[in-house]
Amino acid sequence: MADEAAPVLDVRGLTTVFHTRQGEIHAVNAVSFALKRGEVLGVVGESGSGKSVTMMSLVGLLPTPPAEVRAGQVMLGTRDLLQMSAKDLSDVRGAKVGFVFQDPMTSLNPVFTVENQICEPLTRHMGLSKAQARARSVELLELVGIPDAAKRVKYYPHQFSGGMRQRVMIAIALACEPDLLIADEPTTALDVTIQAQIIELMKDLQKKLGMAIIWITHDMGVIAGIADRVMVMYGGQVVEHAPVDQIFHSPQHPYTRALLRTIPTITGKREARLSVIEGQPPIMAQAPKACPFGARCAHHFARCDAENPQRRPLDCLPLGQGHDVACHWSAEVGYA
């Protein structure tokens, strides 16, 4: 890649709405972020905050209808993915962007062997012959740490354990050496010991191949271990965005703070009682006119109901490169 500093992916103002019988659901509201080559962006947030829908919108994986990507620009290199034909987009998905889903069984085809499923993108996008693709698929399984790969490549998905299936998914996503890997909760269903294996593997591959990674997870521990920068979502919006150390050491959004307070640790002080975030997340039936976290926020004041706060940089870096937060209270008062 010629320009190391140019973003691999640049997303601006992405807005996605679902049309349901009960009316619209504003799942993603004007989300913007960018990734450089070799960078890992961690995405965290409450269940239903729009993490998966954001990433599926980027690469055209949502069924339309009910979904509608209403606004935004998604630049992958020099091309806007939102303007592409369905066919071009499916080529991009196979060759430039790899996707690892939370549940591997939904995306592995049960009636084909794993070899079949890894070879398909290799012959289609990489121009490999059948024999070359077969050899490469064994290498890929070895790369993701599956023992006895030459034999197991002939297996069907159900013949693998959960952890191995997850690794097969990763092998498929990596087959064409994508510029960008999107991993949606790739390890939540796994045990900590297998989780650790996969995280080490991804870090390793990311160094070797220099790809950018978007990693969605509920687990702040995983974020601490793998992310360079962190994007916190709430109610379909980005509420805070910062380098990983700043998210953990000086979180500025009251939601980020509350989230970090609710998680117990295995080495820190053991609290007598866990702290909780009272209340419920918003319904998102319309485009937000107020702060989505307002109703649950300890610092809530009049302006929070009157106006949805915009992201505001806390340093002199351009938005999305340093630390920014969308919060009226933090703008007017802020944590000491």
Place this chain on the structure above:
Amino acid sequence: MRDASAPDLVQVDGLKMYFPVYSGVLRRHSGDIKAVDDVSFTIRAGETLGLVGESGCGKSTLGRAMLRLYDPTAGRVVIDGEDIARLSPEALRKKRPTMQMVFQDPQASLNPRMSLSSIIGEPLVEHTALTTAQRQDRIYELMDQVGLNRRFANRFPHEFSGGQRQRIGIARALALNPKFIVCDEPIAALDVSIQAQVVNLLEDLQDKLGLTYLFISHDLSMVRHIADRVAVMYLGRIVELSPRDDLYARPLHPYAEALLSAVNEPNPERARTRSRILLKGDLPSPANPPKGCNFCTRCPKVFDRCLTEKPALVQVEPGRKVACHLFQTLKPTAGSTGGFHTQDDFQQGVTL
């Protein structure tokens, strides 16, 4: 620790739960899945015992066999003085109210066509002679206890959030004043911010009602928060049983050590500097466990003896038990535990 001198409420002794495997056209019995294989431990009244271990190691099966939701293959489960594993169906029915279970997936364990008050009231109808009015009072009392608004009494499960649904499951489990509750991954399906609410609720109820818990979980940080002692399970057997603080400060069994080292800490500096023990390979099949120590195929400290001989779970320090040949040269501290403990210290040793 809540009360180290409290009597044991639960005593599990040599418990085995095998699932038969049938194969071939004649469906012949060709082997067994040894989901729980010779497990012994005790839980004191008012104590929380945490149970952790890799997926498929037998945690749920152990919890279910203890409540006799399965018929155990062998062993004793004494709860409040009676051996559950041997009760007649009628005696078991009478015993049911004292022991309850809270399930992982609140969605799947609640009947979608029943209202909240009929879900909570069902065990009362089955096991008590309360009048309709008395039952309604008890239902409201339970809803108050778990923090569900009384106005919700006629709503259906799908109208609640995940955390609220889990509260319904807990209210139902409390209906008959149980003494012992098996909580099988009660927070795994919940959002992080809701997990804390449910765990706080379980702790409050324990303080108020003197409940005894077996708390099964993948989440080692949460287990550290809630448990007094922790049992670490691997492939159907307990490999370490230690007081919480001892285990987290200094795990003894190599598997417990690997498990704790793999936990992701929400702290970027520590994540960069710490070293993880990465285990190679996958959990062996419980239908065909290794001949020696069950962990020998993945253990970083494996040596000859581990391949041929199963280590017994023995006391190696006051209050700490480990099943590992690295520690077997140490003699169990004689007389430091009650008669029951001393007996089960040697229970697995005999099977060498």
